[in-house]
Amino acid sequence: MSSAVLSAAERSRIQRRTVGILSFGQVLGGVAFGATVSLGALLAKDISGSDALSGLATASVTLGAALAAIPLARLASGRGRRFSLTTGNLLALIGIGIVISAAAIRSFPLLLIGIVLIGMGNAGNLQSRFAATDLADPAHRGRDLSIVVWATTIGGVAGPLLLGAGERLGHAIGMPVHTGSYLFSLVAQVAAFALYLVALRPDPLLLSRNLPETGSASAAMERVDRPVAARYAIFAIAGSHVTMASVMAMTPVHLVNMAMAGMDHGSSGAGGMSEVDVTVLVGVTIALHVAGMYGLSPVFGILSDRWGRLRTVLLGQALLVASLCFAMFAGETPWGVMVALILLGLGWSAATVAGAALLTEASAPALRTRRQGRSDSLMSLSAAGGAVLAGVILQSFSYAGLAIAALVVVAAIVVLSPLGKR
Secondary structure (H helix, E strand, O other), X not given: OOHHHOXXXXXXXXXXXXXXXXXXXXHHHHHHHHHHHHHHHHHHHHHHOOHHHHHHHHHHHHHHXXXXXXXXXXXXXXXXXXXXXXXXXXXXXXXXXXXXXXXXXXXXXXXXXXXXXXHHHHHHHHHHHHHOOOOOOHHHHHHHHHHHHHHHHHHHHHHHHOHHHHHHHXXXXXXXXXXXXXXXXXXXXXXXXXXXXXXXXXXXXXXXXXXXXXXXXXXXXXXXXXXHHHHHHXXXXXXXXXXXXXXXXXXXXXXXXXXXXXXXXXXXXXXXOOHHHHHHHHHHHHHHHHXXXXXXXXXXXXXXXXXXXXXXXXXXXXXXXXXXXXXXXXXXXXXXXXXXXXXXXXHHHHHHHHHHHHHHXXXXXXXXXXXXXXXXXXXXXXXXXXXXXHHHHHHHOOHHHHHHHHHHHHHHHHHOHHHHHO
16 A cells, blocks of 8 residues: 555544454453463462462562563554554563463462463553554554553453453362463464554555645654653653552452461451452452453543543543542551552553653653653653552551552652653
């Protein structure tokens, strides 16, 4: 197809098809990520026997994403989105195999290596949202990006909800405890790899570079670089993500500790549950959280298009504050934890959807892919550190103490928000 003669209608058709393919790929990728989020901390706690070390599981996911974000962005820049996304799928497949093996031989270091590789695959999933903007009309950029983010809801919710079925299947075929759900992840990653390899043609990033410039005022604005606003967008995305990841990473451990304390003291609440009941509670809570992360992302995408990128970022911070207040004042009850996790997901969604749109439009075309990779890398790296510290804070203080620490990051994003207008 000649880019010189590509009509507006044809470009729109290709963009709709691209968004559909990316969305389906996110459904499949979300299954693997949802299972890892739910099971990683539990596997780490089971093998290591330490709450503090359990935070290393989520830290390893985010560390893997941080390590792979810039290399995958460079692959996308040089060879297109299709090559970058399929590479991420392959890394995740290898990681799933290593995690299952590590659980079988009860090797904590090997477990972390496998989770790191799954995190590298998740870096590709994260960059799918930027792929949705390559051919997007500027007036609909937030909407298109958010549709791809929203698609993760299906896989991300299904992953945790499949924990019970996965455990039964894994037990039936002799798999190690807490690994049965990775069978579903394995199938989903293979399907995503095949989808991107076969269907993501033409490559949206490569095609966008070959399109002729229109010379309109809006096109001229698209070529203007606003580095201060771009840096703030990167900071807002990273800060919102580290807040979400830190609290989310310790929630499964907190719920298990609540259940164990209830069993020891004969109290109500989460006490009196069997091990399977606690696992189901963890799965449902994380599923609700993931639904909050992705379920309303199209709403936040439309808001960012119509109401403004920066206002939507600040709306996300307000939701994060509400979440952390529930964690502080109602975090010792299962319902309080569930509400906190839902609000945590909603706040993350508003901030990251609007922040990604702000970063894209504040960066000149020649700098976009590079900055997108740096943003994902910083987002994941900071969350990795946050997850490690979260385990220490939970063990040394409490779930409420963890929420108080996270409020500091939210406050910084709000205070620096004027930079997003520059």
